Amino acid sequence: MSEKLPPGSDSSPSQDKQKHGTTRRTFLKSAGIVSASVAGAEMLTGVPRAEGQEQAGAVGPGKVALKLRVNGEVRTVNVEPRTTLAEALRDELHLTGTKVVCDRGSCSACTVMLDKTPVCSCMTLAVDVGDRNVTTIEGLAHGEDLHPIQAAFIEHDALQCGFCTSGMVISCASLLERNPKPSADDVRTAISGNICRCATYPRVLEAVVAASQGKGA
Amino acid sequence: MNRFDWVNANSVDQALASVTDESSFKAGGVDLLDLMKDGIASPSRLVNIRQISGLDQISEDDKGLRIGPLVTLTQIEEHPAVQKTYAALSEAASRIATPQIRNMATVGGNLVQRPRCWYFRSEDFHCRKKGGTHCFAQDGENDYHAIFDNRVCAIIHPSGIAVPLVAMNGRAEITAKKGKREVALEEFFTSPTHDVHRENILEPGELITAIVVPASEARTAYYKQGEKESFDWPIADVAVSLAMQGSRCSKASIVLGGAAPYPYRAKAAEAKLNNSEITEDSARAAADAAMANATPLEKNAYKIPIFEAIVRRTILRAAGMKAEGVAA
Numbered sequence: 001m002s003e004k005l006p007p008g009s010d011s012s013p014s015q016d017k018q019k020h021g022t023t024r025r026t027f028l029k030s031a032g033i034v035s036a037s038v039a040g041a042e043m044l045t046g047v048p049r050a051e052g053q054e055q056a057g058a059v060g061p062g063k064v065a066l067k068l069r070v071n072g073e074v075r076t077v078n079v080e081p082r083t084t085l086a087e088a089l090r091d092e093l094h095l096t097g098t099k100v101v102c103d104r105g106s107c108s109a110c111t112v113m114l115d116k117t118p119v120c121s122c123m124t125l126a127v128d129v130g131d132r133n134v135t136t137i138e139g140l141a142h143g144e145d146l147h148p149i150q151a152a153f154i155e156h157d158a159l160q161c162g163f164c165t166s167g168m169v170i171s172c173a174s175l176l177e178r179n180p181k182p183s184a185d186d187v188r189t190a191i192s193g194n195i196c197r198c199a200t201y202p203r204v205l206e207a208v209v210a211a212s213q214g215k216g217a
Numbered sequence: 218m219n220r221f222d223w224v225n226a227n228s229v230d231q232a233l234a235s236v237t238d239e240s241s242f243k244a245g246g247v248d249l250l251d252l253m254k255d256g257i258a259s260p261s262r263l264v265n266i267r268q269i270s271g272l273d274q275i276s277e278d279d280k281g282l283r284i285g286p287l288v289t290l291t292q293i294e295e296h297p298a299v300q301k302t303y304a305a306l307s308e309a310a311s312r313i314a315t316p317q318i319r320n321m322a323t324v325g326g327n328l329v330q331r332p333r334c335w336y337f338r339s340e341d342f343h344c345r346k347k348g349g350t351h352c353f354a355q356d357g358e359n360d361y362h363a364i365f366d367n368r369v370c371a372i373i374h375p376s377g378i379a380v381p382l383v384a385m386n387g388r389a390e391i392t393a394k395k396g397k398r399e400v401a402l403e404e405f406f407t408s409p410t411h412d413v414h415r416e417n418i419l420e421p422g423e424l425i426t427a428i429v430v431p432a433s434e435a436r437t438a439y440y441k442q443g444e445k446e447s448f449d450w451p452i453a454d455v456a457v458s459l460a461m462q463g464s465r466c467s468k469a470s471i472v473l474g475g476a477a478p479y480p481y482r483a484k485a486a487e488a489k490l491n492n493s494e495i496t497e498d499s500a501r502a503a504a505d506a507a508m509a510n511a512t513p514l515e516k517n518a519y520k521i522p523i524f525e526a527i528v529r530r531t532i533l534r535a536a537g538m539k540a541e542g543v544a545a
């Protein structure tokens with residue numbers, strides 16, 4: 001029963017604006033202000049961690065400077081604690097390969113790896129990433145050398161519109177990291193949260209099996 | 218989502234000291250972010266408990282299982298001792314949400330998550346649970362609502378992990394500034410007739426610091442019926458625990474999810490099995506008894522035959538038998 005709305009409560013764009021308090025345009029505007037006012041942000045080295053027994057130190061609600069390890073590099077972003085990892089990646093670091101579709105954890109389009117674990121970046125706060133390594137779709141290839149899963153997706157024509165594809169590829173790459181010789185059922189489970197409206201699932205399955213047998217490209 | 222300030226707690230003491238009236242603890246953050254994005258919750262501070270060390274472990278000894286509240290659903294699903302001895306628990310964990318969500322969602326957060334009733338989750342409906350005077354599900358779109366104890370507020374309790382945990386007599390260790398208490402999970406969850414604004418006895422500022430499952434020889438099984446094969450919320454789910462003496466059942470525990478505003482203990486069904494042989498007939502009688510007092514709403518009576526089927530089959534599976542008409 002996921003994703004069903006009560007009668008009369010369809011999220012029209014205008015309702016969305018009210019609900020989430022900010023439109024894409026105002027968000028981008030305020031993001032524009034960030035670069036001009038970095039000095040105003042609370043500067044932190046890494047993630048704030050208070051010591052001792054009493055009350056821990058609080059940061060926010062204003063901007064916080066965070067160091068994020070993304071695709072092998074340490075990057076600094078200045079974001080409010082309410083900023084999701086997906087927003088930080090896309091709007092601050094311009095890593096727009098990660099897609100946001102439902103923004104509610106129910107489609108997995110926004111999947112990234114935290115260390116080797118696939119998670120929804122739309123339901124992860126940037127301030128909560130800490131020193132875990134973030135791997136996005138941009139981090140899979142080494143220069144011109146595609147990740148075996150990427151090569152296999154091309155070879156097996158495992159995408160159509162491509163909107164689910166970055167999340168799908170990350171889910172599959174993460175599966176192979178944890179389980180280099182997955183069964184067909186392991187693959188089905190690994191992609192069971194990745195919604196593909198173009199129904200590319202059979203090709204995705206073929207691609208992952210091929211990649212796991214070293215026959216990607 | 219509203220703005221808030223953020224505290225990373227390193228210890229339970231620090232978490233308890235950092236929480237204010239307007240703040241929320243954050244574990245995996247999956248339910249909290251959902252509620253905040255929908256404007257249903259707007260805490261002014263999040264106290265992040267995710268990094269408190271020692272609360273993310275599962276340990277097993279001859280007394281039973283101790284599960285830290287920060288253990289993720291994936292950890293439960295994959296834990297060898299849980300798979301072996303507490304089968305219904307790992308089966309239930311493996312059927313919740315998506316792999317990505319299971320990697321993030323914690324046991325503590327799963328138990329304390331708010332209901333998914335679409336009227337509750339919509340800012341447009343000021344329902345009884347949110348301080349209004351009306352339960353819109355009573356005469357509205359109530360297909361997915363409760364079939365028991367549904368007159369004040371017809372939510373079903375959303376926690377999938379609670380269903381086997383209650384069936385296995387799980388207990389919650391709750392820590393507050395003033396000390397610790399331990400509560401049976403069956404008593405942890407409450408009816409809307411008790412207080413419609415909450416689903417459990419947790420007071421503000423209290424933390425679940427462990428889930429304890431007593432060791433038992435009982436055989437357990439879990440089944441979730443969704444609308445589709447891949448991930449979905451259950452329409453109906455059931456956990457069965459059978460303590461056996463030879464071929465007789467000495468004590469049955471049957472808990473239904475998707476049936477009531479709390480994990481629903483089907484006592485009438487248990488009574489049919491206690492001190493009886495488990496057979497296709499006794500399982501059927503128990504399943505019928507489980508549904509005898511249901512009070513479905515206009516659009517959810519379809520749940521009754523579903524429950525009858527899954528309760529019967531899950532009893533038989535817990536007893537190691539094959540149900541008629543079901544592939545192994």
Ligand SMILES: Cc1cc2nc3c(=O)[nH]c(=O)nc-3n(C[C@H](O)[C@H](O)[C@H](O)COP(=O)(O)OP(=O)(O)OC[C@H]3O[C@@H](n4cnc5c(N)ncnc54)[C@H](O)[C@@H]3O)c2cc1C
Binds near residue numbers: 377
């Ligand atoms: C697409 C999708 C499908 C889903 N399907 C299912 C499903 O089929 N079955 C199911 O059961 N769930 C399902 N869920 C819900 C999901 O399992 C819960 O949101 C998740 O388990 C909440 O855990 P969390 O650690 O993220 O909690 P958080 O969001 O961090 O916390 C939730 C609440 O619990 C409180 N809390 C957290 N930990 C503690 C603690 N130790 N002590 C006291 N209070 C605490 C928080 O203050 C907050 O109020 C689904 C979610 C999504 C997005």
Ligand code: FES
Binds near residue numbers: 100105106110123
């Ligand atoms: S955009 Fe994150 S799960 Fe859909």
Ligand code: FES
Binds near residue numbers: 199200
């Ligand atoms: S390729 Fe279009 S949604 Fe998957």
